[in-house]
Amino acid sequence: NAYIFNDNTWSLWRAVNQIQNPHLDIMATWDQTHLHQNIRLISWKPPAIKLNIDGSFFRNLESVVFGNIFRNHLGQWFSRFSGHCGISSSLKAELLAIFHSLQKAWNGCHRICL
Structure with a gap:
């Protein structure tokens, strides 16, 4: 934030370019162990x-x-x-x-x- 908001030459274009791969940033901060827990297949059968x-x-x-x-x-x-x-x-x-x-x-x- 300091880089973007304290700079006198701030522009929207510059701020947008600082966000290159937001999905990679999110995945890097997410603990990968949560994604690989036991997976259980669930099925449903319609009632008669x-x-x-x-x-x-x-x-x-x-x-x-x-x-x-x-x-x-x-x-x-x-x-x-x-x-x-x-x-x-x-x-x-x-x-x-x-x-x-x-x-x-x-x-x-x-x-x-x-």
Whole structure:
């Protein structure tokens, strides 16, 4: 900093030219042992059935809407549902989405993992 800011002939061009290889400076200051720790491969398998739910409360419309979608392991949907009810809250919207989703799942599944 003293070299750049105390020099009367300082210029932006000169400051930029002092930074030749910033990535090399960063790597030189980083302790290399952190980069070579045990590496563990992690994989993920899509579930046989995936359920997404959502619920929303529209204050200006005084209405709750909720819905769900069931997808297979390929991401293709095979069942969906949406509904609404009158004056309520965001919490009720989410709970209704959960309730209707579980009801639908219990009607077609033998085992449900939450």
